Amino acid sequence: MAALVAVVGGCAKFVENNAQPALSDDVLASPVTIYLSNDIITMSDVAPDNISAVAVQDGRILDMGESGEMLSKYANHPNLSVDRQFEDKVLAPGFVEPHLHIWMSGILMSTEFVTPGDWKLPWGDVEGVQTEEAFYERLKEVEANTPEGEPLIVWGYHHYFHGNSLSKAVLNDIAGDRPLIVWHRSFHELFFNDAAIDMLGWEESDWQGESAAYDQLDWERGHAFENGGKIILGDTLKFLVESGRFATGMERSRDYIQAGGITTAVDPGVIATPEMYDQMVSILLDDTFPMDYWLMPAGNFTYSMGGYDADKGKAIAEAQTRNYAGQDQIQWLPKSIKLFSDGAMYSQLMQLKDGYTDGHHGEWLQTPAELEDSMRPYWNDDYTIVIHANGDLGFEKAVEIVEKLNDEFPREDHRTGFHHLGITDVDDIPRAVETGSNFSVNPYYTHVLAELYSEQGVGKERAEVMARGRSFIDAGGLLSLHSDAPMAPAQPLTLIWAAVNRIGLSGETVMGPQERITVDEAMRAMTIDAAYTARLEGEVGSIDIGKYANFVVLDESPYKVEPTAINDITVESTVYRGVPAPINVSNAGMQLTENTKTVMAKVNANHHHHGGHHHHHHHEEGDICGTALFMQHALGQAMSNQSPAIN
Numbered sequence: 001m002a003a004l005v006a007v008v009g010g011c012a013k014f015v016e017n018n019a020q021p022a023l024s025d026d027v028l029a030s031p032v033t034i035y036l037s038n039d040i041i042t043m044s045d046v047a048p049d050n051i052s053a054v055a056v057q058d059g060r061i062l063d064m065g066e067s068g069e070m071l072s073k074y075a076n077h078p079n080l081s082v083d084r085q086f087e088d089k090v091l092a093p094g095f096v097e098p099h100l101h102i103w104m105s106g107i108l109m110s111t112e113f114v115t116p117g118d119w120k121l122p123w124g125d126v127e128g129v130q131t132e133e134a135f136y137e138r139l140k141e142v143e144a145n146t147p148e149g150e151p152l153i154v155w156g157y158h159h160y161f162h163g164n165s166l167s168k169a170v171l172n173d174i175a176g177d178r179p180l181i182v183w184h185r186s187f188h189e190l191f192f193n194d195a196a197i198d199m200l201g202w203e204e205s206d207w208q209g210e211s212a213a214y215d216q217l218d219w220e221r222g223h224a225f226e227n228g229g230k231i232i233l234g235d236t237l238k239f240l241v242e243s244g245r246f247a248t249g250m251e252r253s254r255d256y257i258q259a260g261g262i263t264t265a266v267d268p269g270v271i272a273t274p275e276m277y278d279q280m281v282s283i284l285l286d287d288t289f290p291m292d293y294w295l296m297p298a299g300n301f302t303y304s305m306g307g308y309d310a311d312k313g314k315a316i317a318e319a320q321t322r323n324y325a326g327q328d329q330i331q332w333l334p335k336s337i338k339l340f341s342d343g344a345m346y347s348q349l350m351q352l353k354d355g356y357t358d359g360h361h362g363e364w365l366q367t368p369a370e371l372e373d374s375m376r377p378y379w380n381d382d383y384t385i386v387i388h389a390n391g392d393l394g395f396e397k398a399v400e401i402v403e404k405l406n407d408e409f410p411r412e413d414h415r416t417g418f419h420h421l422g423i424t425d426v427d428d429i430p431r432a433v434e435t436g437s438n439f440s441v442n443p444y445y446t447h448v449l450a451e452l453y454s455e456q457g458v459g460k461e462r463a464e465v466m467a468r469g470r471s472f473i474d475a476g477g478l479l480s481l482h483s484d485a486p487m488a489p490a491q492p493l494t495l496i497w498a499a500v501n502r503i504g505l506s507g508e509t510v511m512g513p514q515e516r517i518t519v520d521e522a523m524r525a526m527t528i529d530a531a532y533t534a535r536l537e538g539e540v541g542s543i544d545i546g547k548y549a550n551f552v553v554l555d556e557s558p559y560k561v562e563p564t565a566i567n568d569i570t571v572e573s574t575v576y577r578g579v580p581a582p583i584n585v586s587n588a589g590m591q592l593t594e595n596t597k598t599v600m601a602k603v604n605a606n607h608h609h610h611g612g613h614h615h616h617h618h619h620e621e622g623d624i625c626g627t628a629l630f631m632q633h634a635l636g637q638a639m640s641n642q643s644p645a646i647n
Contacts, residue, residue: 023074023076032056032057032062032074033081034053034054034082035055035056036052036082037053037090037091038087038088039090039557040054040090040543041559042542044543051066051543053065053066053070054091060548061545064543064544064545086553089554091553092527092552093527093528093540093551094263094576095260095262095264095492096264096266096534096541097265097266097530099483100267100483101269102253102257103276105252105256106246106249107237107249108249108486110153110246111155112154112155113154113155114126114138114142114155116129116158116160116161116162121252122252122255122259122585129161129162131161132162132163135157135162143178143180151178151180151181151243152178153183154180155182156183157185157191158184158185167191168194168220168221168222171191174193179193180193180195180196188225189225189226190224191224192224193222194222196222200232200235207224207228207232213228213230214228216228217231238273238275242275246279246280247279250280250284251283255585257291257485259584260491260492260494261493262291263292264291264292264536264540265291265293266534267296268386269297269298271298274324284330285328285329288581290575290579290581292540294331294534295321295330295331297337299337299374299375300338300340300370302317303374308370310375310376313377314337317337333535334535335381335384336384336534337378337383337384339371340387340388341364341365341368341390341395342365342394342397343390343391343394345466346487348360350390350393351393352392352393353393353425357459360457362391368401371397371401382411384414386416387416390420392425395423395424395428398418399431399432399435412436413436414436415437415533415535417437417533420445422467423466424468429472429477439478440480440533441468441499442483442495443469443499443502444467444483444498446466446467446502447502449463449505450466451511452505464512466512469502470517473517479517481522481526482495493558493567496519496522496558499525500517501563501564502515502516519563528541549578550574550575550576550577551574552571552575556570
């Protein structure tokens with residue numbers, strides 16, 4: 001009997017010592033969902049390796065651990081759900097995109113695509129057309145399938161493939177009384193038929209004036225290009241908003257961005273009329289919008305609107321964030337601004353220390369003096385500043401400005417970010433790290449441009465190491481990756497693939513293998529390190545207790561497939577604040593088919609063969625920051641007249 005009592009007592013003590021602690025009143029107050037997965041990538045610096053269950057409550061991560069332990073711990077919760085749908089999938093933090101442009105995508109995706117390249121889109125695939133005959137055949141087909149009387153806007157015409165015969169007369173023959181607008185693939189040219197001109201209320205006198213911009217309006221041909229486009233674009237965008245087409249574009253953009261597994265998007269340099277902004281917000285929030293969308297004003301634009309008075313420019317930017325009110329998960333990133341250094345990579349307009357091999361020159365989007373002047377009031381007011389910098393000279397001058405401002409007014413945690421970084425001098429990187437700055441690279445440059453630039457304009461030595469990775473990390477810098485979408489595909493797995501492999505467009509060469517980064521470094525660059533650059537690391541970027549329950553669900557792990565197959569991984573779903581959002585078309589966007597590779601190579605080669613910016617700035621695969629500047633100028637007058645953020 002004594003032995004039995006001892007055994008029973010020992011058992012009772014064992015049970016008591018191993019009983020799960022009672023759940024708190026706060027935990028019991030609302031439902032808990034436990035997500036199970038046999039492969040959870042946390043990107044956490046503190047979580048153990050054996051995580052196979054994540055408990056979510058009120059949109060945040062409540063707890064995490066081994067599945068058996070978690071199921072036992074919460075077994076008595078009165079409102080517990082166990083979600084096993086991702087048990088055999090890979091669960092990772094939702095991707096954080098530190099630099100893309102949804103507002104620009106909304107304009108692009110409101111149109112019908114007739115482009116040289118191939119596209120896989122949530123609303124349907126588009127096969128590219130590369131000849132003049134094929135372009136007109138597709139244009140007629142799209143027109144025939146458009147309801148009678150409905151205006152038609154087509155995007156994707158490119159003269160390298162589709163010839164130079166496009167004109168008002170040609171469009172009149174195709175569409176008759178239907179308003180028809182054809183937008184060039186670069187966004188910097190438009191063609192109108194007579195019905196479209198009538199619809200927009202233009203007379204010939206509206207296309208005539210004293211400034212040089214009017215020289216780039218051709219009434220007889222119905223052709224507006226470069227600075228001429230800036231004169232007529234305001235009316236065109238107003239039509240897009242009032243007709244509901246911009247709304248359609250925003251709905252499509254929402255699906256497109258999510259298809260890459262993005263749950264946090266940062267948009268540096270938002271410019272829009274009040275009507276565009278209001279419609280963007282209402283459309284994105286009208287249905288499921290499973291992501292946070294953080295906006296940032298374009299400080300170069302407000303600087304120019306303020307007459308190049310830095311304090312006035314800052315006041316205009318701050319008024320924009322007040323008057324264009326954020327709602328729900330669409331918000332202005334607190335005290336953040338975007339400024340510019342030098343020109344575009346696709347146009348070979350970046351500023352290079354040793355110049356170009358063909359003798360042409362780069363351009364400043366803001367001269368160093370303008371950049372310093374416009375930056376100073378933001379710096380002194382503890383702003384987080386993003387600087388667009390592409391060439392090694394543009395980067396060097398921007399670093400010098402940060403050094404100077406930091407000497408004048410030292411800041412311990414300013415987190416200035418240099419973005420794009422096409423060509424950098426490795427000797428400037430430690431200087432930038434020393435200032436406390438971080439780096440966000442567009443690794444897609446390496447894939448689409450490095451081989452060509454080795455031959456033209458830049459030369460092999462600099463081109464092979466464009467969009468560096470390893471040098472930033474080895475210098476102690478914090479690196480993130482971004483797409484600048486719609487410039488590059490809004491597909492984080494493609495960006496990871498590009499940074500890890502550095503494969504050229506031909507598919508046959510590795511460009512600057514010494515600059516490759518590891519899969520883990522690339523994953524950090526699209527999750528927790530990307531979140532850090534926007535001061536969001538306390539909320540998103542890793543699977544950690546207390547953070548938002550934002551996940552991406554993959555069919556395979558980037559750590560377990562061959563590095564060259566990372567971009568083939570399927571994005572199955574995202575989970576936003578604890579709610580699953582399935583994806584119908586994974587990794588949507590421009591497809592990297594052999595056809596598209598051929599198209600991109602031809603466009604880039606032709607562009608540089610013809611002297612790049614000595615002709616028109618045709619940004620074939622979307623030099624979107626350059627396009628954004630084009631849009632800024634076009635909208636400037638309209639916003640001056642309409643927007644309280646400008647007035």
